[in-house]
């Protein structure tokens with residue numbers, strides 16, 4: 371199952387593993403997209419942020435939102451897989467739903483998930499269109515991982531399935547079983563994937579002369595291929611590459627289920643998590659280097675490009691081109707300000723349909 375050849379090949383110039391750039395492109399607008407279709411936007415996210423959102427919402431509400439997150443991710447994975455097949459890949463879709471090729475695609479998908487830091491997968495059973503049982507070691511998010519495998523299997527085979535899953539220590543066991551032909555959709559309107567316009571050529575990278583990857587990527591990233599994990603060398607924290615639209619769709623699903631206050635609560639949770647992630651000593655260094663530099667990781671993570679930072683009195687105003695999620699970005703900017711200034715942040719933001727957002731933050 372392991373794409374060993376991919377793992378052992380590294381760029382001779384910058385040392386980036388081939389797999390890290392095989393499936394995605396870093397674009398000069400601060401976005402990362404899938405190499406096979408630029409319609410699929412990706413980002414590199416600290417896995418603790420995803421856990422903080424799901425666990426934080428559960429804590430505040432007083433009951434677990436795991437199932438909402440799983441189902442949101444499942445629906446989004448169905449949709450994005452369907453879109454992929456519809457996007458001129460119809461023939462591939464037709465062929466791939468047949469036995470051996472579907473198995474190959476499932477294996478390849480697991481291999482990709484493994485290389486982008488999702489987990490170390492072990493396939494236990496696969497009967498095309500009927501059953502899929504897989505064990506994931508060290509999943510980046512057990513909820514999103516269940517949703518990924520569930521929705522991906524359903525869309526690949528055009529079936530509706532049930533999922534069972536157990537978390538044991540650091541392992542996640544998933545069993546998917548077909549229950550009907552075709553995909554049954556409830557509340558399909560919630561899944562209108564919202565795509566923003568993009569500001570072109572917002573970010574220009576210094577790139578490796580040989581493989582073209584922005585040089586910050588190998589500088590800041592540690593790939594632990596054996597364990598299906600990726601770490602940020604600067605923060606030491608685990609990261610994973612995820613598709614943006616399933617994440618925002620999952621957040622939309624949580625809002626639809628839990629109410630209009632949800633985005634604000636998510637923004638607060640992300641701000642608190644971000645602030646907690648910055649130790650005081652790091653905060654002092656970051657403050658001396660300025661906010662433009664403190665927020666620069668957003669760009670190479672494919673989350674958005676912080677093009678300008680202005681400080682008037684105590685109010686900071688940041689323009690971010692091509693944000694991957696306005697509310698998560700607002701939380702991250704607010705949390706960074708809170709940690710660096712040592713205050714409780716008050717954050718608000720506006721999105722411009724031309725593809726950028728302005729985040730303002732001041733002491734609460």
Ligand SMILES: [Zn+2]
Nearest residue numbers: 381384578581
């Ligand atoms: Zn290179």
